[in-house]
Amino acid sequence: MFLITTCIGATAIADNGEQLLHRADSLYRMGNFEKAVEVYLQSAEAGNAEAQFDIGYAYYTGEGTQRDYTSAAMWFKRSAKQNFAKAQYNLAYCYMNGRGVPRDYDKAYNLLLKSAENNYKRAQLTLADCYARGVLVEKNEDEYNKWKDKAEGKNTEQAPKQQKETLKGDFDIQVDMPGEKPKEQPKDTAQTQQKQNVILGPNELKKANTTATAQTATTPTATAPILRILYPEDQSIFHTDQVKLKYQLLTNGCTDSTRIVVMVDGQRLPTTRAVRAANTIDVDLPRHDCTIMMYAQNSCGNSEPVSLRLIRETSQFELPKLFVVAIGVGDYNDPKLPKLKFTCKDAQDFAKVVATKKGLPYEDVQVKLLCDSEATRADIFEAMEWLKQESSPNDVCIFFYAGHGLRDEKDRFFFIPYGCNSDKLYDCFSATDFRNEAEDINGKLIAFVDACYSGALFEGTRSAATSHFVEQLKRAKNGMLLYASSSSDTKSREDESWGNGAFTKALVESFNGAAREEQSEGLSTQELEHFLYKEVRKITDFKQTPIFINPNGIEHFNIFNYEK
Template identity: 30%
Template sequence: RDERRRTTATAAAVQSKLPPTISILNPAGGSTVSSETVRIDYSLNTPEDAPVKSVKVLVNGRPVALERGIKVQPSNKYSVNVTLPGGDCTVTLLAENDNGLSPEANVFLHFKAAERGADEFVRKPKLYVLAIGISQYQNPEYKLNYADKDANAFVAGMQKQKGKLYGDVVVKQYTNGAATREAIQDGLQWIQEQTGQGDMAMIFYAGHGINDNNGVFYMLPVGADVNRLRATCLNFEELKQTVSNIAGKVVVFIDACHSGNVMGTAQRRGGADINAIVNELSSTQNGAITFTSSTGKEYSLEDPSWEHGAFTMALLEGLGGKASVPGKTKITVKSLDAYISERVKELTKGRQHPTSVVPPNVPDFPIGVQ
C-alpha cells in the first residue's frame, strides 16, 4: 500500500509540473481564406498551479503576435486575430507556463487573394542586413586574414539586390575596430526594431567563436579576451533573443564554427561546436534559417587564393547567380544550400562541410535573384 501511495504521489507531482497543451479548433487545416486577417479559435489547458503566461503566434515560422495575461475561460476556449502574409501559410500557436512550452499546434491555410487592379501598387519587401567581420583583433594572437573582407563582400553582394527582389537594402556594418561588443549589441537591437512582418533580416558574422566550459557559445568582438568571456564577448543568448523577436523572415550566416586551439592559426577561425547553436536558432520558437560554415567541430578554412573563407566564397558565388534554381533567375534557400554544400567541399577537398537548418513550418522562399 505504501508503495502504491508513493507511486500515486509521484504521478501527481509529475502531473502538476506539465507545460500547457494547445489545440487549434478553427479554421480547419487546408481551409481557403481570402482576408488578410483571420480569426484563430483555440483551446488551452494547463495545470491549476501553473497558469499560462503567454501564447505566441507564428506565421511560416515567424512571430506575428504575443498574447499575454490570458484570462482563464471556463470553456478553455480562446481566439486571436492573425495577419497573414498574402500567400499559403502555416499558422503555429505555442503556449507557455512556468513549466515550459506546449507542443506546437499548427494549421495550414490556402490564401486566395482578391483581384488586384492593373495599376495597384505592390510593395516589395525591404532587406535589413547586419554584417560583422573581424580580422584585426586587439590581441594579435587572434588575427584572421579575411573575415572583414567577407563581411564587406557580403554587403556588396546583397546591395545588388536593391530594386530586384527588395525595394530597398538597408545595412549596418561593423568590421575590425568598429566591431566592439557594444556596437554589435546596438546592431542586434537595430535589426530587431526595424524589420517589419513583410521584410527580410540577414545577420552575417565572420570571426572567432568559442564555447565556455558549460558549452555556452560566445562571439568574439574586436576587444575579446578569452579569459574574460562574460565581460568582453557576446553571449549567444543575445543573438537568439534578437532572432526570436524579429517580425520578418530571418536568415543567419555564421562563419565562426570551429574547435581545437581557438587561436592556434590565422587560417582557422576558432573554436566552437556549432551544432547545438544552429538547432536552437532554428527551433520553432526562434525560427531562423541558419547557414554555418562547417559541421560540429570542424575548422572553417581561409586561403590566399580565395581571399575569403571557403564558406563566404561559396556564399558570394551562390548569391551572384550560381545558386539560381535551374531554368529560373531566383535563388532560394534550398538552392543556395545545395550550391554552398557542394562548392565548399570542392574548395576544401572535403575537409569542411557547411550546414543549413530550416525551422519547422518555414517553406522554401527566394532570397535573391540574378
C-alpha cells in the same frame, strides 16, 4: 626599419586623403555633387575625418547620392571616433531621432557633450538650451550659464582651437528646440555657400537662429509637464492611415497653456486633432513602419519625449525590404587570439554583393557594415536593435558574421567581437545573446556564420547544451534559417588565391549567380543549402562541411530573384 616604413605608409595615406578632400571640396563648389561624393568617399575610406563627415552629410541629405540614413550614421560614427566635433553633433541628432541607428537619448546626450567639450559652438548653444528647457537632461541653471558663456567666449580658460568650417550644399537641415514651424532656407549659389551640419534638437526640422534661442532661453523653476502614451502599445501592428492615441498628461497647474506636439519619423505634423477632455489625439500615418514621438509643452517647460514604434501590416502586393548586418572581425585587440587576415574583406564582399539585390524583389536594401574596431559587443547589440526597429513582418533580415568563434567547456558557442577578452567569454556575444535578440526581429531572419567552431552554435547532436539551444530557437523565432561554415571544429581555410574563407567565398559566388539552376526564378534557401554543401567541400578538399538548420521547419523561399 619596419616602424619607419609603417609610419611613412600611414603618412602617405593621410596626405592622399587630404588631397582627395581638397579635390572633392573643389567639385562641390562647382556644383558637381555626384562627382564630389565619389571623391569624398575615396578620402573617407583613406581615413580623413572631415571627408567621413562630408560623405555622411551627403548620405543623410541625399545630395549627390541616394539618401541612406544607415550609411550616414556609419560615416558620422567613424568621423566622431576621430573626435571630429561636427560629426559628433550630427551623430547625436541621428540617435535622437533614430535615423540610421536605434533611438538612444543617452548616447545623443553623450555625443552632444563631447562635441561641446571639443569647443563646437553650436553644440555648446544647444547643450545650454537643453539645460534651460529640461530636454535630455534635468533643468540646471548653472550648467545653462556655463555652456552659454563658453559659446559666447566668456570662459576664462584657454579655449581649444575650433575645427575649420566646411562646405555645405543646397539641402540644409537644421534642428533646434521644439516649438517653431519648419522653414525653408533660400538657396544660394554653390560658390558662396558654407557647409552646414545638422543642428541637434529633440525633434523637428526647422531653420533657426540657435544663438538667439540660447540667449533668450529662460530657466523657469516650475515643474515641467509629464506625458505618457497609454494606447496603443509599442510595436503595435497597424493597417489604416490613421491611429487614435490615448495618453496621460500631468500639467502641474498649467493645463490651459499646455499643448501636445506630435512627430512621425522625426517630422513634426502640421496639424493634429486632439480631444482634450478624453486625452486622445488622431495621428496620420505613413504607409510604412514608423516611430511616433510626443511631448507636452507649456510655460513650465517640456515633458520628456515619449515614443511609440508601429509596424505596418503589409499585403501580398507590397514589396519587402532587405536589412543586412555584415560583421567582420579579424583584429580582436586580444594578444591571445590570432588575427584573421580576410574576415573584414569577407564582410565587405558580402555587403557589396547583397547591396545589388534592390528591386530583386526588394523595395530597398539597407546594409550595416561592422569591421574590427567598429564591431564591439555593444556595436553588435546596437545593430541587432536596428534590425528589430527597422524591419516589418514582410521584410527579410540577414545576419552575416565572419570571424573567430569559441566554445567553452559546456560546449556553448560565443562570437568574439572586438575588445572581447577570451578569458572572460561572458563578455563576448554569446549564442544566448543572439537568440534573445533574434526572437524580436520581425519577418524572416537568415544567419550566415563563417567562424571557427561554428558547428557548436547549431549542431544538435553534439551535446545537451547545443541541443537545448536549438530547441530554444524553435520556440523563440518563427522564420529563422541558419547556415554555419562547418559541422565540425575545422576552421574555414584562408587562401591567398581568392582571399576569403571557403564558406564566404562560396556564399558570395552563390549571390553572384553561381548557384543558379535552370528554370530558377531566384536563389532559394534550399538551392543555397545544396550549393554551399557542394562548393565548400570542394574548396577545402572535403575537410570542411557546412551545416544548415531550419529550426521551425518553415517553407523554403527565394532569398532574391534573378534579373530577367
